[in-house]
Amino acid sequence: MPRLTVAMPKGRIFEEAVELLRRAGLAIPPEFEESRKLIIPVEEAGMDFILAKPVDVPTYVEYGVADIGVVGKDVLLEEERDVYELLDLKISACRLSVAGLPDWQPTDAPRVATKFPKLASRYFREQGAQVEIIKLNGSIELAPLIGLADRIVDIVSTGQTLKDNGLVELETITSITSRLIANRVSYRMKSEAIDFIIDKFSTVVPKGVEV
């Protein structure tokens, strides 16, 4: 079978994704998590893993330097890269929500701070609401506290960050889990190897409603 290059997200998703690979029966060695190397060949699995920043995974896959990758649905919705979404891996579950201060009063064009400007614009446009989007790169919850924005669009998992900052979740935009994605050409040229991986994952991903 042809060798596959797999783009793995560093950070939050990484450990759960590695655990899933192992449960799927792929021989991922213990050194995998310990090294600072960014390209890790795993001969037993016939794969080369590249460790990327989560937001960049769809870019590596779209350009074909990785055949497949693991990425959060939030990133897929924001980046709008031309890739195939093959499987809901049902790991790293969270949700994307609108939040704000509890006493927030509607204004004509509220300012919305977010790491996800395209996704947030689309959401409010579909709601028929006119908003001004302010792109931030982290600590999004800070924006309404210091008057930069009226609302935020951000990831909520335990809800602790919102609670600790006196914010409330107003609307859930969508549920988020990590997905297996593929480059369009790789999916045709290396279909046997990619289908093999999908089958392996399918045996360990819990069945249930796709989100």
Ligand SMILES: Nc1ncnc2c1ncn2[C@@H]1O[C@H](COP(=O)(O)OP(=O)(O)OP(=O)(O)O)[C@@H](O)[C@H]1O
């Ligand atoms: N509580 C959470 N907060 C943020 N992302 C989460 C959470 N739970 C699961 N995720 C998933 O993890 C991904 C983000 O992972 P991570 O925080 O490692 O990346 P990042 O946002 O690039 O981090 P940073 O910019 O802080 O380095 C998201 O795309 C999402 O799918």
Ligand SMILES: O=P(O)(O)OC[C@H]1O[C@H](OP(=O)(O)OP(=O)(O)O)[C@H](O)[C@@H]1O
């Ligand atoms: O509901 P919770 O379990 O509290 O998780 C949600 C928080 O986690 C993420 O932030 P992250 O830790 O990635 O920090 P940053 O975006 O501010 O860099 C996200 O942007 C929320 O702030």
